[in-house]
Amino acid sequence: MAGEHPGRSRGAAARHLPRATGGGNAVRPIVLSLLLWSWIQAGWAEPVLEASLDPPDPWVQQQVRYRVRLYRDSHLQQGHFLAPEIPDVLVLDAGGTREPRRVVRGGREMELLEQEWLLFPQRSGRIVLPPPVFSGRDFYLRGAPLPLNVKPRPPGSGDFPWLVTTRLEIVEQWSGPLEGLRPGEHRVRRIRLRALAQTGAQLPIPVMAPVAGFEIQPLPARLSWRFEEGELWGERIHAFRYLATGEAEGALPPLVVRWWDPERAGVREKRLPARPYRILAGETPGVRPAPAEEREPGEGGEEEVSAGPGPGLPLFLGAAGLVVMAVLLRYGRLGLARWLSWLAAQVRLWSACLRGDCRRATRVLVEWRRLHGWPPMEPATRRAWEALDRACYGEGESAWSGRQGWPGLRRLVGRPARERDPGCAGDPLPPLWCSGKRPGNRAITRRRG
Secondary structure, three states: OOOOOHHHHHHHHHHOOOOOOOHHHHOHHHHHHHHHHHHHHHOOOOOEEEEEEEOOOOEOOOOEEEEEEEEEOOOOOOEEEOOOOOOOEEEEEEEEEOOOEEEEEOOEEEEEEEEEEEEEEOOOEEEEEOOOEEEEOOOEEEOOOEEEEEEOOOOOOOOOOOOEOOOEEEEEEEOOOOEEEOOOOEEEEEEEEEEEOOOHHHOOOOOOOOOOOEEEEEEEEEEEEEEEOOEEEEEEEEEEEEEEOOOEEEEEOOEEEEEEEOOOOEEEEEEEOOEEEEEOOOOOOOOOOOOHHHOOOOOOOOOOOOOOOOOHHHHHHHHHHHHHHHHHHHHHHHHHHHHHHHHHHHHHHHHHHHHOOHHHHHHHHHHHHHHHOOOOOOHHHHHHHHHHHHHHHOOOHHHOOHHHHHHHHHHHOOOOOOOOOHHHHOOOOOOOOOOOOOOOOOOOOOOOO
8 A cells, every 4th residue: 555654564454454243253353363372472482591511520629611501582582691609619700691693493593692600619529500590671581400510639649739720831930040149149030830721819839948048038929810712721920039148059949830630530740840059158248129120019129218207298298288278269168069979979889889789879870860960971881881770670680790880880970060050051140059159159130131
């Protein structure tokens, strides 16, 4: 029909059905409704939630890949996975929710949405994982619980810090040669450990054996982990200062690191070879600080000198007082009150995010918007606000992470502007109460005409 909207053709046909007047005509709309409902049910599949473990029977403290998959008929079934909370198990997010993709399941094309976590069981025995959950605005889907059978450390595996990995790397670096040292001089030894499928905190701490002629001083360690091509790598870097104390000659003992290989079901080891050294005789000089290139972050050397307050402290306090007075004179009591209200809102929002209280955080933001408005949302801020909105008005309130949302949400509580309200700028006779004036100040006399 000419001029008919293409998206309403089915509705238009329904409007032209003959009116039921009795007999068979009264049954026709009911039959058509039943046929339409059967057609919708045949073309729509219920979402399915599944989970898997790899491996299902790990050793204690071995990495386990926990994958949760949602098969849905349409991307309109929006929602998010809830992070698992498992006693005696460390849980690490493996990169968030992956991009959805189309797959064929049971002869039917569906959309697959999946997320992966890394589990590290801290005790042996049977651990039952809670059911996986996918929470959306219109539905709440719960899967089936999974058992995790954790094997204990095998007897007779040896006396060493327990570490389960299939690949380990160990490298050392010295700040200088160990030959020809004099008493009072030193060298810094850095040892770097990397292991596959482990975090930096799970790697063993290297133990330095005593060496004649040296005083060994440990320096701060660095722990980290990262994903490389989808695999977790943990790293631990330890540094030690070898301070020469007297004439000596010999060799540093080798450093041995052992671990358990789950693929070989046995103990493996790597070692750093022995290293010869020689400290010459001579008068021991005073201990001097380490060169800048040999210092660790936060290290100031061996000697610490305590200095008095000096003349800089009074000057600093005087300058700070002048700054405070200038701020008070510039903004007045009204400006100071607004800055204090901004600070109070920031503190209330941070407290709500720290406690994971999504409803309290929403109240703080809505109240600030009603009084002062919001600045334009950046992409990170919009994602944080949408996550807070889902947590408050969906069924996944317990899954909201206030610590992750704080960097984006805090930008909504923008600092109050020093200028007058935009609504007052275009009025030739502004009202007595604007953002730049305070009740009680000198009255404004208006003359019209």
